Amino acid sequence: MRCPPAWQLRLLPPWGPAAPGRLLPVACVWAPAGRAPGSLSPLAGLRPARLWGAGQALLGGFGAPRRWRSCCWGGGLGGSRGGAGLARLLGLWAPAPGRCGAFAGPGAPRLPRAGFPGRPAATAWAGSEAWRRGPAAPPGDDRRLRPAAAGLSEARKLLGLAYPERWRLAAAVGFLTMSSVISMSAPFFLGKIIDVIYTNPTVDYSDNLTRLCLGLSGVFLCGAAANAIRVYLMQTSGQRIVNRLRTSLFSSILRQEVAFFDKTRTGELINRLSSDTALLGRSVTENLSDGLRAGAQASVGVSMMFFVSPNLATFVLSLVPPVSIIAVIYGRYLRKLTKVTQDSLAQATQLAEERIGNVRTVRAFGKEMTEIEKYASKVDYVMQLARKEAFARAGFFGATGLSGNLIVLSVLYKGGLLMGSAHMTVGELSSFLMYAFWVGVSIGGLSSFYSELMKGLGAGARLWELLEREPKLPFNEGVILNEKSFQGALEFKNVHFTYPARPDVPIFQDFSLSIPSGSVTALVGPSGSGKSTVLSLLLRLYDPVSGTISLDGHDIRQLNPVWLRSKIGTVSQEPILFSGSIAENIAYGADNPSSVTDEQVQRVAEVANAVAFIRNFPQGFNTVVGEKGVLLSGGQKQRIAIARALLKMKQPVRWMLKMSTLFKKL
Ligand SMILES: Nc1ncnc2c1ncn2[C@@H]1O[C@H](COP(=O)(O)OP(=O)(O)OP(=O)(O)O)[C@@H](O)[C@H]1O
Ligand SMILES: [Mg+2]
Structure with missing residues (x-):
């Protein structure tokens, strides 16, 4: 364990008569370095309260099945954290003061309850100094996930999400093409109807008109059915994509090493799972569907405009590039803004999640109003960002709407001139205007598709990082020991350890500990001295910086962590239950x-x-x-x-x- 120069950790010899077949209690205590091991009577001078304080109990699963071995991790000074540990429970059972029967079985020798005579000194060193020495990362520092490189690759990833749904989407695109072709043919045929009416108004055209209108109604009906099927297919595949995205993200989060959770806040992850996935999902589904429709209609519309009047079409399209430049600038801005907005939203969610989760503490300290103010300031910031977005959106849509109207006006102007010079019929001009209108509407659709896509890319940047993050510790791979020869002997050898969240604060320096198979060991020490950390290392929640931890002579880094943990039963200091029965x-x-x-x-x-x-x-x-x-x-x-x-x-x-x-x- 981390030792100040004047203190060292000693593994005390078994205390009490070692009857054959009985489990021997071994305690680890802190002792002044000046004292020779022999002069330190086992656990002598340790106050009873020590061992029974809050503690983390390791229900031994190692070794021969009939044996019950364990460590009871001595609690904090004065039983800090409410003395809720199993060790405390065991303390209640101890028949005589000064005797410990922790997991040794009723007949086994018992450890005296332990305490520290030098409590204030020990506390000052073990607790506060750890904080004084090097807060590498301030508490609560979540070290935000690195911003991922944006770009085309992200758009490709976004589209890659839709890949498993390709057949559904392909069918949807088929129906989309059908409905778009039908919608887009409407102006052409409507132009024909107008020409039927206007070409020779003296002749009775009612038969022709009725036939044409009935035929067109049938075609429109087919178009409506195709559109309905397209919407259904797109929506359902959209939900499937979001579901898959959420499941993969949750799985990726749960596979991360524990150190990752030390640095990343729960609220942030929850926000990624709920809000970001929805945003990303929407951008590849409904949005993609609307975008495809708008794109198809715009291109068919433009082709038809050229078909009806190449002259007028060339004039109109020369007005499009300036509008596109505005769209690109707006899109980039929106993408950056979305990233910041989603981050701020994640922070607000984090605060709400933590305070609601600990509402009893908030209530006990009467901090409701303070917390409400804190939350309000966080959501106010989100609101400010939303206002910026609304401002940009208003400008963009205002500009595109104006350009659309100006384009239609210029079509009328130029078309009127062409009609005057007999280069166009009234039906052609009507068709052209309708196509121009469709193209205008489609460009509007394309611009919202573009802005939603940019928002999706902004939200996606963080999601890709989480989805693609490789856990630093293996999840379920490595050697599984033979159950028959498995004994459960544990050894910590020259272990150096710092928590990744505070790399400058060493917890163990050259720490060695040997726990033979079939023995009971209690670790006792001041609060913050590293007892629970020993358990965390044993469970391989973290890897030591150097040194080895071995189980039956095998470095636990070679072992399969899932198998290793399946051999260790734990009851933590603050047992966490899940909501359920x-x-x-x-x-x-x-x-x-x-x-x-x-x-x-x-x-x-x-x-x-x-x-x-x-x-x-x-x-x-x-x-x-x-x-x-x-x-x-x-x-x-x-x-x-x-x-x-x-x-x-x-x-x-x-x-x-x-x-x-x-x-x-x-
Ligand atoms: N996840 C973590 N990241 C960074 N530092 C940590 C983390 N967990 C614990 N520490 C620090 O490591 C030190 C040892 O903590 P540990 O929980 O092992 O103490 P302990 O001996 O079990 O204390 P107690 O008796 O109060 O339970 C403390 O200084 C603590 O602040
Ligand atoms: Mg502890």
């Missing part, structure tokens, strides 16, 4: 929770001495525990967490009976 929470400990029977759940709950209070609830095992188990007491949560860990450990009945006796005394 008690039974679901207990079953969570099993490899396959859906296959856990009611009897199994009941059995482990009995062993953990949880059945009595569970039965007192009207709904028994189906009682809902609330978010993070908020509807239960601290002790009840602990017992459910113990039952959950027991289910994971798959121990034989005899062992369970022993444990049951132990927990009944707690």
Whole structure:
């Protein structure tokens, strides 16, 4: 462990008579360096409160199945954090003051309750100095995800999302083409009708007119049906894309190493999962569909304009480039703005998530108004950005609307001149105007497609980073030890460790610890001295900077982390339950929770001495525990967490009976 020059960590020899077959308690304590090991009587001078403070208990799953080995991590000074640890529970059971039976089995020798005589000095060093020495990253610093390189590749990725839906989308594009062709042929035929009416008004044209109108109605009906099918196909494939995106993102987030979560805030991730995916999804689905439709209509419209009057069409199209320049500038601006807006929204969500999640603390300190103000200032900033976006959008759409109208006006002007010189009929001019109108509407559609696409790219920049981030620690690969020869001997050898979030603050320097197979070890030390960190390293939530941690002589870096963790049962200092029923929470400990029977759940709950209070609830095992188990007491949560860990450990009945006796005394 991290040691000041005057202190060092000693692994004390087993205390008490070592009866054959019994588990031997071994405690790690801090002792002044000046003292010779021999002069330090095991745990001598340690105050009782120490071991029973808040602690993290490791329910040993290592070694021979019948053995029960564990470390109870001594709690903070004065039992900080409310003494909610399993060690505290065990302390209640200890029959005589000064004796510890932590997991050693009822008949095993017990450790005295431990305390630190030099408490203030130890606290000053272990707690506050760690903060004083080097806050490399201030608390709460989330070190935002790097902005990803924008560009074409992002647009390609965005379109790549739609790839699995290609057949549906292809069908949708087919229907889109059909409906667009029909819509776009309308002006041509309407022009023909006008010509029928105007060419020779004296002749009876009603038959011709009726036939033409009926024919066109049938064609329009087909166009409407094709359009409806296109909308349905696009919408459903859109939702499928968003679903897939959310699932992949959630999976990618959960695979990240724990250090990633130390630096990234939950609210930010939640915002990415909900808001950013929706934005990105919309930009490749509804938006893509509308964009394709607008693009198809615009190109058909332009072709038809050339077909009807190449002269007038060339004149009109010369007006388009200036409008496109405005669109490009606007698009770039919008893309940047969206990135900032989504980040600010993520910060606001983060604040709301944290404060709502800890509403009891907020209430206890009477900070409601302060928190409301904080949140209001965050959303006000989002609002300012939204105002900027609205301003840009207003300018852009105003400009494009004006250009559209000016184009139509210039068509009328130029067309009128052409008609005057007999280069155009009234029907042709009407058709041309309708096509110009369609093209105008389609360009409007294209500009909103473009702005939504830019927003999607802005939101996507962060999502790609998350989706493509490779976890720094392997997720489910590596060696799996042979269960038969597996013993569970643990060794920490010359371990140096700093948390990635605070690389300048060493937690362990040259830390060595050996825990033989079949032994019970209690780690005792001041708050912040690194007891829980030992467990985190053992679970391979983090890798040491140097040195090795080995299990039966195998470096745990070579082992499959999922397998390794499956061998370790834990009840944490602050046991976290998931919202759901008690039974679901207990079953969570099993490899396959859906296959856990009611009897199994009941059995482990009995062993953990949880059945009595569970039965007192009207709904028994189906009682809902609330978010993070908020509807239960601290002790009840602990017992459910113990039952959950027991289910994971798959121990034989005899062992369970022993444990049951132990927990009944707690
Ligand atoms: N995720 C983290 N990132 C950065 N520093 C951390 C992290 N977790 C713990 N620390 C720091 O590492 C040190 C050791 O913490 P650890 O939780 O191991 O202490 P502990 O001995 O279990 O304390 P306690 O008895 O209070 O539970 C502390 O200084 C703590 O602030
Ligand atoms: Mg701890």
